[in-house]
Amino acid sequence: MTEQQFYEQLKAKGIDLSDQQLGQFRTYYEVLVEWNEKMNLTAITDREEVYLKHFYDSISAAFYLDFSKPMTICDVGAGAGFPSIPIKICFPHLDVSIVDSLKKRITFLEHLADELKLDHVHFYHDRAETFGQNPSHREQYDLVTARAVARLSVLSELCLPLVKTGGQFAAMKGASAPEEREESKKAIQLLGGKETAVHSFTLPVEDSERSIIVIKKAKSTPKKYPRKPGTPNKSPL
Structure with a gap:
């Protein structure tokens, strides 16, 4: 996906990027590739692939969720900043928090936010399990996102405790979505969630399958969740 295709595809979806925003995506790409030589952030470094598989794919959440109003978002295990940083570039009024367990990635994201001149972006070096038990963050967010972090049964335990009652958790998934939905119902x-929508689509250019599973927080999460670090992965609910 060329930058022009990126711009046109988003415009067709009602997201009209300014020259400044397009410049921020250019800078994002350059910083990502530069830092990727020192540390493993992504296996995808070709410009057109990054624009499609990282930038456009991240922003696809905005085709189905309303980001037009002020909102607090927490991105769990964002890695190199996906999906939250591309969404933040498109919707600068959002208040974004990112939690990641690797200090090196947080250092990269802090540098990136400076280079992109982003405000109202907060970075936390922590395990999602301990972060979800922190009273300052537990049940504080309007929306929690995660992309390519873990299977949905595990991800739900890491993310739903952070969503305020009435808020939403959006899991961005590939072709495995139907199977993961089935095994994560319990x-x-x-955890107090209720699946409200599944949006399935294909990425332009390469036609790979994507799904965004939207779960509403219907009631408060029991205090014992998330369990201690490593447990959700070892023995999913």
Whole structure:
């Protein structure tokens, strides 16, 4: 996906990027590739692939969720900043928090935010399990996102405790979405969630399958979740 295709595809979806925003995506790409030589941030470094598989794919959440109003977002395990940083560039009024367990990635993201001149972006070096038990963050966010972090049964335990009652959790998934939805039903219910929508589509250019699973926080998560670090992965609910 060329930068022009990126611009046109987003414009067709009602997201009209300014020259400044397009410049921010250019800088994002350059910083990502530069830092990727020193540390493993992504296996995808070709410009057109990054624009499609990282930038456009991240922003696809905005085709189905309303980011037009002020909102607090927490991105769990954002890695190199996906999906939250591309969404933040498109919707600068959002208040974004990113939690990642690797200090090196947080250092990269802090540098990136400076280079992109982003405000109202907060970075936390922590495990999602301990972060979800922190009273300053537990049940504080309007929307929690995660992309390519873990299977949905595990992800639900890491993300739903952070969503305020009435808020939403959006899991961005590939072709495995139907199977993951089936195996995570019990966990979602136990954690106070209720699946409200599944948006399936294909990425332009390469036609790979994508799904965005939207789960509403119907009631408060029981205090014992998330369990201690490593447990959700070892024994999913």
